[in-house]
Amino acid sequence: MDYTISIKSEACIRCRRCERACPAGIFVWEDGKIQVQKEQFCIRCGHCADICPTKAVTHTLFPESTMHDYALSDLPSPAQVELLLKARRSNRAFTAQPVPQESLSRIIDAAYAAPTAQNTRNIQVVDVTDPQMIERISALTVDTFAHAVKPLENPLLKCLLHKKMAQVYAMIPKLKAMHRKFHEGKGDPVLHRAKAVLFFCAPPKSRFGCADCNLAYQNASLMAESLGVAQFYTGFVLSGMKQDRKKRLPEMLGLKDMEIFAGMALGMPEFRFERYTDREHTAPICL
Numbered sequence: 001m002d003y004t005i006s007i008k009s010e011a012c013i014r015c016r017r018c019e020r021a022c023p024a025g026i027f028v029w030e031d032g033k034i035q036v037q038k039e040q041f042c043i044r045c046g047h048c049a050d051i052c053p054t055k056a057v058t059h060t061l062f063p064e065s066t067m068h069d070y071a072l073s074d075l076p077s078p079a080q081v082e083l084l085l086k087a088r089r090s091n092r093a094f095t096a097q098p099v100p101q102e103s104l105s106r107i108i109d110a111a112y113a114a115p116t117a118q119n120t121r122n123i124q125v126v127d128v129t130d131p132q133m134i135e136r137i138s139a140l141t142v143d144t145f146a147h148a149v150k151p152l153e154n155p156l157l158k159c160l161l162h163k164k165m166a167q168v169y170a171m172i173p174k175l176k177a178m179h180r181k182f183h184e185g186k187g188d189p190v191l192h193r194a195k196a197v198l199f200f201c202a203p204p205k206s207r208f209g210c211a212d213c214n215l216a217y218q219n220a221s222l223m224a225e226s227l228g229v230a231q232f233y234t235g236f237v238l239s240g241m242k243q244d245r246k247k248r249l250p251e252m253l254g255l256k257d258m259e260i261f262a263g264m265a266l267g268m269p270e271f272r273f274e275r276y277t278d279r280e281h282t283a284p285i286c287l
């Protein structure tokens with residue numbers, strides 16, 4: 001164990017909040033006071049340190065320097081949060097300007113602030129800003145799709161699979177057009193000449209890796225929106241990566257023991273959206 005947890009009895013006001021807040025049940029009320037038991041089960045979430053009104057809980061992973069007091073009134077109002085959520089759009093019209101490093105750092109910090117299952121915090125953000133690498137990622141994506149659809153165009157296979165795989169067949173002209181456009185130098189239909197790409201990675205086959213990474217993505221996308229940085233989800237790159245048996249994308253990025261579960265393309269916006277429109281959705285099912 002690389003930490004210790006203790007209670008400063010002179011500061012403890014016996015409110016028992018630590019007992020209520022700790023997800024691992026480490027704080028136990030015994031003999032009229034809080035006792036720390038089985039601290040090896042701590043999931044390092046810091047709830048005990050943050051919930052204590054008198055800072056009576058000492059957890060060595062969370063020294064005073066890492067604690068930040070705030071009031072409810074410091075948080076954005078519900079109306080401000082609603083506006084941010086509704087104003088966040090996927091914006092693929094990037095200028096030639098790079099994303100300022102300070103903005104990128106804040107976007108990445110926002111990603112790491114997201115919750116992770118059992119607080120494993122086992123995600124890794126990979127920040128790609130090298131223009132050549134970004135171009136190689138787009139090239140790999142269009143090439144992978146072009147290669148994957150080739151056998152499907154065999155007349156015999158087409159006859160057999162056309163009905164079963166109607167959605168895939170409907171995509172073929174679009175995928176071929178993307179390949180052509182990219183290789184004729186008529187633009188980048190995959191990453192839209194993004195100036196940065198963030199990949200959100202977790203250990204391979206981890207049970208909640210995909211959820212952890214996509215929650216991190218969403219935090220990052222909201223921070224990007226509030227900083228005036230344009231971004232969109234790189235679904236094409238991810239599905240190309242899944243098609244590619246040779247696993248060239250992780251290899252290109254030098255990723256070992258990490259799987260990519262989400263991706264974000266970023267740049268400075270050529271224009272801002274002037275308004276938001278109400279999004280269609282189904283009614284919630286209320287039980």
Ligand SMILES: Cc1cc2nc3c(=O)[nH]c(=O)nc-3n(C[C@H](O)[C@H](O)[C@H](O)COP(=O)(O)O)c2cc1C
Nearest residue numbers: 088089090091092190232233234235236237238279
């Ligand atoms: C899982 C997922 C994959 C996506 N993949 C892409 C993509 O590859 N390229 C792209 O331009 N947009 C992609 N998007 C963005 C969606 O097209 C976008 O969210 C949708 O059109 C609604 O627009 P909005 O984000 O502005 O609300 C993706 C979004 C999600 C959630």
